[in-house]
Amino acid sequence: MLDAKTETLTIRVTPAVKAALRTAAARDHRSLTNMIEVMIRDYCARVGIGIVEPAPDDPEAPTPTGKPTRTS
Secondary structure (H helix, E strand, O other), rough: OOOOOOOOOOOOOHHHHHHHHHHHHHHHOOOHHHHHHHHHHHHHHOOOOOOOOOOOOOOOOOOOOOOOOOOO
């Protein structure tokens, strides 16, 4: 997961969920952000949701919006 982070996600959770997230992240030596990403990727893998990762050198590869990075 060496992708450049270009999207922001703001969430609101209960204090208990945040505490559990902090505990999980600390146990895996991860940041909260990385722990959330790992949890989302794990969930998607378990339920069959694919995550399209464009090749870094392919300007025609789809982005999360489904549009190629090259617009010309």
